Amino acid sequence: MAKIDITNLRKTFGDDGEQIVAVDDFNLNIRDGEFLVFVGPSGCGKTTTLRCIAGLEDVTSGTIEFNGTDVTDKRARERDVAMVFQNYALYPHMTVRKNIGFPLRLSTKQTSEEIDSRVQNVTELLGIEDLLEKKPKELSGGQQQRVALGRAIIRDPEVFLMDEPLSNLDAKLRSTMRTELQELQQELGVTTAYVTHDQTEAMAMGDRIVVLNGGVLQQVGTASEVYRSPTNEFVAGFIGSPSINLFTAVVDGNTLTGPGGFSYTLEDESLVAGRDHVRVGIRPEDLTLSESGSLPCEVTVVEQMGNENFLYGKMDDIDITARIESEIRPSEGSVVEFGFAEEDLYLFDAETTEALKTKTGETDIDYDQYTQTKSVS
């Protein structure tokens, strides 16, 4: 187990003529035993960062330390790191037994009996003990995935790295494997860095989430932190599904007026004091249909999810998404109005996109508190 400290990491590709900066000025401390998820759109530098930690990519500048020891110039095989690849990268000519035992045969002096019993343990842990003599091509996607995991955990490494390990599985298997992976990580307690482009996966799995964009770290925080208190408009837009509604509003005293008849009077004027414009964000789940709301919207499509409905509409030329109760189904083309609570409102600087205001409502209410407030009301 290890804690990882990344300081001023920078990685560029290409020669001096055409340099592409993949990761820039990246600082991060991964805690011992933590499950950390890197998330961001494709090309944001998350995989490059992971590969730098793995030692598969030389860093352009900056340092990477495991437990205080500088490993920046160490090779992958000297770092005691195991990695699961997106395409599993199983050795096609070896059986499952040999695939999983491969790292031990290379890196330790254990006898083949010892290795065999370790392989047996690992495959039992993963529930693939009856596949030992099969070759990778005879396995299903989920089984290949488990073999790849087995090969990673058998060595008992300091650090696990996973590069979109679930993206090749079908939706159902993906959610099962998601839970299994989390349980496995908790059981083994190994520091894990996990890369995904899927923010739902990131929210569900990570102890903390690292949001990256364009090679620059945007925010590090728990799922609730990045959802409720994004540092900027990008994080707000990337985290949450369906994504947040964003538009520009004109500030007039304590009143915000936007496109298509949006109008809202702030209780706290200090939030927008001294500004002409501001970016407004409201999450689809915070919009409620009301008779005289501040956000008018022309309905284009209503998608039925069963437990709720997604309403898609237009406010002038701004796309609006709202989650509404499954019983309500406004007809397409009709104009509805939405209201929202000020504590749910997000405000961002129109130029820098930095957050000015994020969600302020109470969180982490425990069961007793909840039932008490309920019984009072």
Added chain:
Amino acid sequence: MHTQDKQEALWKFGSYIFLLVVTALVLIPLYWMLVAATIPQSEFFSWPPQLIPGTYFLENFAALQENVDFVRSIGNSIFIAVTYTILSLILCSMAGFAFAKYEFRFKEPLFYFILATLVLPIQLLIIPLFLLMVQIGWTNSYLAVILPWAANPLGIFLMRQNMKAIPDSLLESARMDGATEFQLYYKIALPTMLPSLAALAIILFLNQWQAFLYPLVILQDPQMFTIPLALADLVGQQRVAFDQIMVGTSLAVLPIFIVFLTLQQYFIKGILSGSVKQ
């Protein structure tokens, strides 16, 4: 029967006839070679030609062995071809692996330079090579036949093209598992490349087995002769010993069959499949 089915059957029938004719064209000379090896030379030009194998094989072989030490030649040929094939496979696969999977300075120019040597005809190289071998005193040695052609440009090219298909993540995964760069080559790259190696082995073996001109120049001692040289020795100014030549050629094609049959089990399609999910 449907018209389309009829047409298809006719087309199939036609193609089988065509294939039969081509097969016959290939097999008839081979068959004649076998027959001619078993009949006395006197019957060689008889008309109608003899079509059934005779009983003179051993006599013909004895004559051949007396004339040129043919058993020794077979030994020479096998030793040279096998050593050459193994050495060349190692060199070509190593070079191919490096060209396919590593980045280094002058990689592209170096590769194209190696490719360019493919266009040099052997006739152009023989004299300088001969002079070189004389200078270092290697004439009449196995080394002189094997070494100059061991790093085969065609082999390097083939291995590079095939090794490009090895997914990078497979090698990276092995690196993470603790493999050294050399272990990547022989534990991962070589086993996944068995079909290509088998194909290349056949090409290399055949090339060396039937090599004539260069060994003729470099090997003067009859004790060192390979099969083609020994057989060429039978073609005299006055008389061509057809019976003995046919015995020799019949024996010479045997190892090729053996090599082909042993290696063909490795031509399994898709040995890389199941390794990575696309």
